[in-house]
Amino acid sequence: MTTLKAQLQEDLTAAIKDRDELRSSTIRLTLSAVTAEEVAGKTKRELSDAEVIKVVTREAKKRREAAEAFEAAGRTDQAARERQEGEVLAAYLPTQLSDDELTAIVAAAVAESGATGPQGMGAVMKLVRPKVDGLAEGGRVAAAVKAALTG
Template identity: 35%
Template structure:
């Protein structure tokens, strides 16, 4: 089953179950998908495209959570945390620390990186190969330390 069909099915189930947080999250996600489809002149999105949209929304929720926490708005931070948890169920299992280090090493070898100037190419390869499985900030720090050494 495609990811788009799964999202539609989950939306209907959440709506019937009156799961307001999940309904809101899926409604936002479906809107983002429809917007992307309209930009592409109605072309059907692949699962990778949808995963990219989900990853973007996860990043937005994490940023909002951090900002609300810093501002002392625990009520809004709680809502963001619930929405974040719902979105993360659609992402593939994230790489562990050892797996991430091995993936970075493979990307460095694949690109032929010799220094920090190759960081962009390494990150592009890493994130392209492991869509939705890598936290960009964490990977960036590890790639930077790996290429600086």
């Protein structure tokens, strides 16, 4: 079984051979971020697949935020490029939870914690976070918890 990092390296080689500039530059930047994470700290180490997924998630989030910023600035061509890079990275991430699945998990956590109102948000988030880690973006989770506690 190949690691996610090895898969990224294989896909980079294939993208370069296919002269796919978008894929090759996106994967190259992501591998650079993985390498930077590996050498951070006192000792160089190989990242686990879970850690590589966190790096890819962070890179995808950067692309999404950049696309929004470019869109707001009226630079639609650059925003489109950032979105395309985000789509390339999304292929390496686990499938995100649907809104219905997220709402069900949040509702179960609210019932389990007995929280009733905005002051219970921390307790609910503590229960929800481990269940949705990597499967839903933090902002989406927080919004769902807030809606469940105020709605």
